[in-house]
Amino acid sequence: MPTPYTKLVIEHFKNPHNVGxxxxxxxxxxxxxxxxxxxxxxxxxxxxxxxxxxxVKFRSYGCASNIATGSIMTDMVKxxxxxxxxxxxxxxxAEALGGLPPVKVHCSVLxxxxxxxxxxxxxxxxxxxxxxxPTTVExxxxxxxxxxxxxxxxxxxxxxxxxxxxxxxxxxxxxLEIPEDSQFAGNIKEEILExxxxxxxxxxxKVVFTG
Amino acid sequence: MRVYLDNATSTKVDDRVIEAMVPFxxxxxxxxxxxxxxxxxxxxxxxxxxxxxxILQKIGGTKPEEIIFTSGGTExxxxxxxxxxxxxxxxxxHIVTSSIEHLSVIxxxxxxxxxxFEITFLPVDQKGYVNIETLSKSLRDDTILVSIQMGNxxxxxxxNIKEISKIVKQKNITFHTDASIAxxxxxxxxxxxxxxxxxSPHKFHGPKGIGILYVKKGSVLNKIIDGGYNENNLRAGSxxxxxxxxxxxxxxxxxxxxxxxxEELRNYLREKIEVKxxxxxxxxxxxxxxxxxxxxxxxxxxxxxxSLRLDFAGIAVTTGSACYSRNLQxxxxxxxxxxxxxxxxxxxxxxxxxxNSKDEIDYTVEKxxxxxxxxxxxxxxxKE
Numbered sequence: 240m241p242t243p244y245t246k247l248v249i250e251h252f253k254n255p256h257n258v259g260x261x262x263x264x265x266x267x268x269x270x271x272x273x274x275x276x277x278x279x280x281x282x283x284x285x286x287x288x289x290x291x292x293x294x295v296k297f298r299s300y301g302c303a304s305n306i307a308t309g310s311i312m313t314d315m316v317k318x319x320x321x322x323x324x325x326x327x328x329x330x331x332x333a334e335a336l337g338g339l340p341p342v343k344v345h346c347s348v349l350x351x352x353x354x355x356x357x358x359x360x361x362x363x364x365x366x367x368x369x370x371x372x373p374t375t376v377e378x379x380x381x382x383x384x385x386x387x388x389x390x391x392x393x394x395x396x397x398x399x400x401x402x403x404x405x406x407x408x409x410x411x412x413x414x415l416e417i418p419e420d421s422q423f424a425g426n427i428k429e430e431i432l433e434x435x436x437x438x439x440x441x442x443x444x445k446v447v448f449t450g
Numbered sequence: 451m452r453v454y455l456d457n458a459t460s461t462k463v464d465d466r467v468i469e470a471m472v473p474f475x476x477x478x479x480x481x482x483x484x485x486x487x488x489x490x491x492x493x494x495x496x497x498x499x500x501x502x503x504x505i506l507q508k509i510g511g512t513k514p515e516e517i518i519f520t521s522g523g524t525e526x527x528x529x530x531x532x533x534x535x536x537x538x539x540x541x542x543x544h545i546v547t548s549s550i551e552h553l554s555v556i557x558x559x560x561x562x563x564x565x566x567f568e569i570t571f572l573p574v575d576q577k578g579y580v581n582i583e584t585l586s587k588s589l590r591d592d593t594i595l596v597s598i599q600m601g602n603x604x605x606x607x608x609x610n611i612k613e614i615s616k617i618v619k620q621k622n623i624t625f626h627t628d629a630s631i632a633x634x635x636x637x638x639x640x641x642x643x644x645x646x647x648x649x650s651p652h653k654f655h656g657p658k659g660i661g662i663l664y665v666k667k668g669s670v671l672n673k674i675i676d677g678g679y680n681e682n683n684l685r686a687g688s689x690x691x692x693x694x695x696x697x698x699x700x701x702x703x704x705x706x707x708x709x710x711x712x713e714e715l716r717n718y719l720r721e722k723i724e725v726k727x728x729x730x731x732x733x734x735x736x737x738x739x740x741x742x743x744x745x746x747x748x749x750x751x752x753x754x755x756x757s758l759r760l761d762f763a764g765i766a767v768t769t770g771s772a773c774y775s776r777n778l779q780x781x782x783x784x785x786x787x788x789x790x791x792x793x794x795x796x797x798x799x800x801x802x803x804x805x806n807s808k809d810e811i812d813y814t815v816e817k818x819x820x821x822x823x824x825x826x827x828x829x830x831x832x833k834e
Contacts (some may be wrong), residue, residue, distance in 0.1 A: 252755070253762065258828050273792035273831060276752065276771065276780065280830040298830035302754035302771065306828065392791055 244303060245337035251307035256314050259296045266361045268433070270353040270385060274392030277301035277346050279309055281353040285361055290321045297353070301346060304339050308332050308347035312354055321367065325358050327351075356385055356434075364437040374438050376406055383413075386430045389423045395431075402449060409442035411435055418450035452764040453810040457653075458603050458631055458743055458801035459768060463696070464655040470699035471657060474692040482689050483680055494691055501698035505662065508634070508701050509649075510641040513667050515682040519694050522661035523630035523650030524554040525675075527597075529663055529685065530626045530646040531558040533671030534595045535567055538624070542592030543567045548580050549786040550607075551599050552628055556782075559597075572598075576788045577735035578607030586617050595624045600639070600647075601632030604770060604783045604799055606734045606743030608636065615643035624669060634704050635740055645669045651693075655803070656700030660693030708804040713741035715811055716802050720744055722815040727822055729832065733784060733797060742802045745770075745784075747793045750832035751825040756798055756818075759825070763817040770797035 244252070261267075261282035271278040279301060284294040295317055297309045312332045316324040329351035333339045339347055362368055372378070384396040395401055395415070403414030413431065417424055428446045435444045454462070474494075482498040484491025502517045511517065520526045535545060547559055549571040559569045570588045572580050580598060589596070596618045601608045611627055618625040625643060630650035633639070639647070646669060649662035665671065665684065677686035723730055723746065733745040748756060753769030760767055770781030771794065780794035789797075800814075826832060 249762075252758065255828065269830065273795065274790065276791065276795050278830060298828060300750065300752055300829045300831050302752050303758050305752075306755065 243340040243343075244307075247311075247335075247337045248304065248307040248339065251310040251336065252303040255299075255306050255310035257296050257310065257317070258298065260298065261294055261296050264296075266357045266364070268353055268357045268360060269430070270356060271301075271349045272387040272389045272392055273300055274387070274389055276392070277305045277349050279305065279349045279353045281309075281313075281350075281357050283357045283361060285321065287365075290367070292316050292319055292321070292324055297350070299350075301349070302343070304343040304347040305349055307336055308339075308350040309353075311335050312350045316354060321358055321362060324354070327354070352385070360434075360437060363439060366439055368439075371439055374406055374411070374440050376404055379404060379406060379411055379413075379435065382434045383431065386427060386434060388417075389426060390421075395427065403447070409440055410445065411441055411443070412445045412447070414447045414449050416450050417448055419448035421448070421450065424448055451810065451813050453806070453814055454766050455800045455802060455806065455810075455814065456766045456768055457803040458799065460652050460658065461655045461803050462805055463652075463657055464700065464703060466703055467656055467696045467699045471692040471696040474695050478691065482691065483678070498689060498691060498694055501694050504698055505701055508637075509647070509664050510639070511664060511666070516665055516667055518663040518665050518681045518684050519689060519697075520661040520663055520681075520685055521659060521687075521690070522652070523552070523628070523648050524661070525685075526648040526650070526661040526663035527552065527554040527628055527630075528558050529671070529674055530628075530648060530665075531555060531595065531597055532562065532674050533684070534624050534626070534646070534669070535562050536672040536674075537670045538594040539567070542590075542594045544570070544590055544593040546570045546572065546585070546588050546593055546596045548572045548574060548598055548609075550574050550578055550602055550604075550783045551597065552603060552630065555597055555599070555628055574607075574786055577737075578602055578605050578783070578787050579735075580609055580614065582610065582613055582617065585614060589618070589621050589623060593621070593623050595626060597626040597628065599632075600627045600629040600636060601740040601743075602783065603631040603743075604733075604781060605745045605787065606739040608632065608738045608740060610738075611644070612640045615640060619643045631743075632740060634701060635709055635742060637706075641666075646671075651697035651700050654700055654704055657693050657696040660690050660697045662697065705804075709741050712802050712804060712806070715806055715808065716742060716744050716800075718808065719800060719802075719811050719815065720746075722811065723818070726815055726819045731793065733787070733789070733793075744800045744802075745797060747789070747796045748798065748822050749793075749796060750829045751822060752795050753797055755825050756796075756821060759821040760814075760817060763821070765814050765817060768799050768801075770799070771795040 264282035266283040269280045282296045295313045400416045405412045478494045480490035482495035485495035626646035628648045645666045647664040652658040729749040731747040753771030757769045784794040
């Protein structure tokens with residue numbers, strides 16, 4: 240059947256590997272949102288001694304290329320050490336699939352983004368960074384650029400709803416211009432905490448809604 | 451089993467239509483515009499005029515020159531809109547349309563907007579209906595054209611064209627309706643109040659490459675394709691005679707009994723989906739819709755994934771998901787109807803034809819139900 244997808248993409252899309260959740264995951268991270276059309280949640284379980292990825296699972300709300308990339312990417316990192324996994328890029332996954340149509344790239348990058356976010360969180364949570372960088376406003380902004388406002392599918396940095404951001408004495412204070420009773424306030428706050436709370440020099444993350 | 455449920459995109463050409471076309475490749479290959487040159491042309495000209503008369507009767511027009519043959523619905527819409535705008539710009543530069551028109555309408559008025567015309571895009575409600583009062587209020591002294599589709603190609607929503615055209619004509623404004631997906635499924639049109647109507651034969655088992663624009667006598671429009679005096683001097687270019695004869699045949703054999711059967715099948719599909727699959731939202735309004743379209747949203751899953759998996763099972767449909775579209779935008783039609791991006795991404799359009807059977811619908815729902823269930827297992831959404 241002629242499709243823009245390779246046989247391998249179709250195979251992984253039809254029967255994706257590593258689908259599901261890990262109850263006692265070391266890291267759970269979500270990239271994207273239904274509003275942007277794709278969303279992927281990734282779970283990592285890592286051996287604390289060897290830092291090898293012993294289990295990895297994902298769930299995807301997405302199209303064929305998103306699902307197929309999630310499937311092959313999780314195959315590729317299983318059994319690898321954190322350091323080895325960090326080197327695997329979206330391009331490696333796309334190549335392993337035999338290529339993806341250019342128009343579908345944006346749907347599939349999400350799987351790689353989720354993996355790298357998850358690895359970063361694991362490394363920082365466990366103090367495995369080569370050098371411990373103090374958390375700056377720039378670093379916080381970079382991390383918040385992965386938090387999507389479900390209302391419009393745009394990340395909260397790009398959509399300019401962050402009205403205040405301060406990092407002081409181990410406390411991050413964030414002021415968001417959305418009403419506290421907004422449908423998505425709780426979800427956004429949770430995502431922010433997941434991305435910042437574990438940072439080695441951070442004691443507290445305060446999120447204030449000023450909408 | 452292979453099931454084609456994408457008939458709102460294009461249909462299988464009826465064998466009788468193909469037979470009616472063949473002589474115009476093989477024997478009657480001269481052009482009707484050669485009628486004054488030789489008898490070859492004269493013969494064809496007579497046959498084309500017969501076809502024109504026949505189509506005119508079906509539409510309910512009065513003069514044969516009211517039927518203009520074009521290359522398709524897209525060109526008909528371009529001609530109706532740009533043609534009217536350019537010819538009447540001294541009277542005014544305001545055009546009213548809706549936000550859920552076909553892209554050939556939307557992009558035509560967008561182009562005019564860049565050239566200095568002012569466009570009002572009427573909003574639609576949750577079901578896709580244009581509000582009559584809002585429409586009425588949008589009409590101004592300098593409004594020269596109102597273009598509202600008869601039926602929507604994605605959701606099947608049928609506008610109240612009788613009421614809309616009446617209001618527009620009361621103000622002496624040119625009224626165009628894009629009936630590409632609607633006519634002749636909806637034949638009962640008040641042609642008296644319609645100045646311009648787009649018809650697209652490949653949507654009802656006619657050939658591709660031929661379109662019709664009904665242009666009521668007295669309408670003033672410029673031609674947009676130059677190079678000759680064909681089609682009442684509104685459309686230059688060699689006449690697509692096989693296409694014209696195929697269009698005529700498709701109109702001739704179109705049957706109301708088929709429409710009734712298709713509508714029954716469509717309703718059967720809807721009921722089966724409702725019974726078999728949880729968390730479905732229907733985007734096609736029950737009250738007034740085209741008989742052959744059913745659009746619904748399967749919550750928590752993305753449409754391209756559904757349509758691709760259906761295709762593996764031999765079933766052809768289409769989706770309003772951004773992942774499927776070439777511009778990676780979710781369906782502007784569903785968004786205009788107040789759906790969220792998520793609802794639009796999970797939407798699937800089923801469009802039926804006379805060639806579909808009840809067995810095919812049963813097979814489709816059976817496959818659909820397991821595909822949706824499977825993809826929902828995969829999805830991080832809807833788990834609580």
